[in-house]
Amino acid sequence: QLPDGFVYVNDEIPDVLVELKYYSANNFVGEPVDGYHNNCLILTKATVDALKKVQAELKQKNLCIKVFDGYRPQRAVNHFIRWARDLKDTINKTRFYPEVKKRNLFKAGYISSHSGHSKGSTVDLTIVDCTTKTELDMGSIFDFFGERSWVSYENISEEQKKNRQLLQTVMIKYGFRNYSKEWWHFTLRFEPFPNTYFDFPVE
Ligand SMILES: C[C@@H](N)C(=O)N[C@H](C)C(=O)O
Numbered sequence: 001q002l003p004d005g006f007v008y009v010n011d012e013i014p015d016v017l018v019e020l021k022y023y024s025a026n027n028f029v030g031e032p033v034d035g036y037h038n039n040c041l042i043l044t045k046a047t048v049d050a051l052k053k054v055q056a057e058l059k060q061k062n063l064c065i066k067v068f069d070g071y072r073p074q075r076a077v078n079h080f081i082r083w084a085r086d087l088k089d090t091i092n093k094t095r096f097y098p099e100v101k102k103r104n105l106f107k108a109g110y111i112s113s114h115s116g117h118s119k120g121s122t123v124d125l126t127i128v129d130c131t132t133k134t135e136l137d138m139g140s141i142f143d144f145f146g147e148r149s150w151v152s153y154e155n156i157s158e159e160q161k162k163n164r165q166l167l168q169t170v171m172i173k174y175g176f177r178n179y180s181k182e183w184w185h186f187t188l189r190f191e192p193f194p195n196t197y198f199d200f201p202v203e
């Protein structure tokens with residue numbers, strides 16, 4: 001039973017691909033994150049209504065959305081905070097934050113101690129080919145914390161710029177605002193719970 005206003009995204013848009021990175025160990029922490037008990041994407045209904053339009057437009061080009069994170073319980077954010085305090089654990093530094101000191105990841109804006117994700121209307125996503133499920137090349141992996149992930153980063157190929165631009169354009173068209181430091185991160189404008197950080201588990 002989800003709080004009023006929240007839905008399971010695949011009940012509403014069955015063909016959205018979901019790979020919640022924090023449900024697995026394939027993330028910057030290197031282990032499953034607290035509060036993720038299932039690979040099921042939860043968002044506010046208002047957000048899903050907007051995403052439905054994004055998906056419909058992309059499907060005209062045989063493209064689909066693939067989501068890496070949506071609603072994120074506060075206990076997951078607390079796990080990130082605990083992980084960040086352990087400065088000796090740099091197991092995934094090379095892959096996810098080679099140029100930023102671990103102690104600066106929050107200060108630099110790559111992780112929040114109170115995240116928009118916990119309000120249920122923020123989503124991390126990319127675009128895939130509907131047939132092959134291959135991700136479009138966006139010029140950096142999801143959760144690469146560094147300038148290469150900035151929306152306006154110049155030193156990537158024309159193809160990568162075009163793919164980023166497609167994602168930015170379609171998301172903004174249907175009511176989202178982007179985040180300049182992470183090409184994959186979008187928040188619904190006029191989100192329904194702008195002041196509430198939820199903490200129910202993802203299950
Ligand atoms: C951790 C990363 N995926 C993310 O979501 N960063 C933003 C800034 C956040 O924590 O809200």
Ligand SMILES: [Zn+2]
Pocket residue numbers: 069117122123124184185186
């Ligand atoms: Zn995000």
